[in-house]
Amino acid sequence: MPELPEVETVVRGLRATLPGRRILAVRLGKTDFIDDPAALGERLPGRRIAAVERIGKFIRVELAPENGVAHPLFAAGCKYSPHPSQSSAHEPPEGVDGCLHLLVHLGMTGRLAVRGPHEPVVPHTHGFFELDDGNELRYTDIRRFGRILLVSAAALPEFQSRLGDDALFISVAAFRRQLAGRRARIKALLLDQKSVRGMGNIYADESLWRARIHPERLASRLSAQEIARLHQAIRHVLRAAIKLGGSSISDFLDAEGKPGSYQMRHRAYGREGKKCSRCGSLIRRIIVAGRSSHFCPRCQPRPRRNRPAPRHRRAPSRGAPARGARR
DNA sequence: CGTTGAACCTGTTTGC
DNA sequence: TGCAAACAGGTTCAAC
Numbered sequence: 520m521p522e523l524p525e526v527e528t529v530v531r532g533l534r535a536t537l538p539g540r541r542i543l544a545v546r547l548g549k550t551d552f553i554d555d556p557a558a559l560g561e562r563l564p565g566r567r568i569a570a571v572e573r574i575g576k577f578i579r580v581e582l583a584p585e586n587g588v589a590h591p592l593f594a595a596g597c598k599y600s601p602h603p604s605q606s607s608a609h610e611p612p613e614g615v616d617g618c619l620h621l622l623v624h625l626g627m628t629g630r631l632a633v634r635g636p637h638e639p640v641v642p643h644t645h646g647f648f649e650l651d652d653g654n655e656l657r658y659t660d661i662r663r664f665g666r667i668l669l670v671s672a673a674a675l676p677e678f679q680s681r682l683g684d685d686a687l688f689i690s691v692a693a694f695r696r697q698l699a700g701r702r703a704r705i706k707a708l709l710l711d712q713k714s715v716r717g718m719g720n721i722y723a724d725e726s727l728w729r730a731r732i733h734p735e736r737l738a739s740r741l742s743a744q745e746i747a748r749l750h751q752a753i754r755h756v757l758r759a760a761i762k763l764g765g766s767s768i769s770d771f772l773d774a775e776g777k778p779g780s781y782q783m784r785h786r787a788y789g790r791e792g793k794k795c796s797r798c799g800s801l802i803r804r805i806i807v808a809g810r811s812s813h814f815c816p817r818c819q820p821r822p823r824r825n826r827p828a829p830r831h832r833r834a835p836s837r838g839a840p841a842r843g844a845r846r
Numbered sequence: 847c848g849t850t851g852a853a854c855c856t857g858t859t860t861g862c
Numbered sequence: 863t864g865c866a867a868a869c870a871g872g873t874t875c876a877a878c
Contacts, residue, residue, distance in 0.1 A: 664872055
């Protein structure tokens with residue numbers, strides 16, 4: 520259920536109640552989706568929640584140091600930067616306490632919400648974080664495709680660097696660079712979080728429909744105009760979805776337990792056999808990149824195949840070895 | 847580089 | 863009715 524708009528919706532909801540709260544205790548059910556379950560119980564209690572943000576589809580809960588005061592090394596918020604004189608140091612000195620980041624990925628069926636301690640526990644709730652106001656933050660995940668991990672302030676940049684720019688904020692130029700020279704299908708790249716972070720199956724299909732681009736088109740063959748159109752479509756679709764609280768297909772609920780309504784605006788996703796709202800043709804469903812892909816066969820024409828391979832090479836990324844410079 | 851299929855896990859819907 | 867297959871908002875990995 521959770522793609523960028525749904526995660527953003529959850530984050531905004533949590534932001535209304537979590538910042539300032541202190542975590543008193545942690546209780547866990549099944550832990551096979553948690554990177555280091557023991558660390559949660561050992562390191563979270565006593566910490567105060569400083570912020571709730573979104574990193575692609577991850578929810579980032581920033582936890583201030585235990586004593587509530589950042590060590591001088593972390594004076595600049597929670598960002599640790601080694602002193603110039605000790606540039607070899609990439610980790611804070613042993614024993615020095617910095618911010619911690621609790622990262623939560625909702626997978627397909629994850630939910631994160633603040634509940635009263637006596638509210639009934641819905642099945643498949645595997646994480647309970649007791650707060651100092653008497654409530655608790657609960658993590659529920661039927662399929663347990665989600666993920667919870669703890670990352671130090673020093674390790675956060677490295678974690679982020681493994682993801683592309685946020686789908687909501689990426690510039691056209693960066694988006695174009697990301698697609699340049701890629702022979703992969705555009706749908707596959709939209710789903711690849713290393714390319715652009717935040718898109719999932721629903722919004723990839725919706726954006727492609729809006730931009731009138733077939734999901735199987737090769738990224739390298741998109742015209743500059745098409746790329747600009749797609750970039751624009753992505754922004755439009757994501758913003759509209761956030762405004763409506765995301766899409767609730769069967770069970771997505773925000774932090775307060777309310778469903779989103781963007782599913783009413785879907786033009787392609789989940790509409791196989793229904794009329795395209797733009798041209799009246801019937802929406803079709805095919806499998807692309809292993810996922811159901813919905814599109815209008817008339818508005819989003821099939822790519823012509825058997826054309827000569829693209830002759831342009833991918834621009835080398837900065838810092839990468841020059842072409843042909845293997846060793 | 848890219849693609850495909852399977853795996854992870856549980857529940858719901860669809861088809862015969 | 864019943865049981866099996868297909869399918870589900872995500873990610874990762876092996877094999878080709």
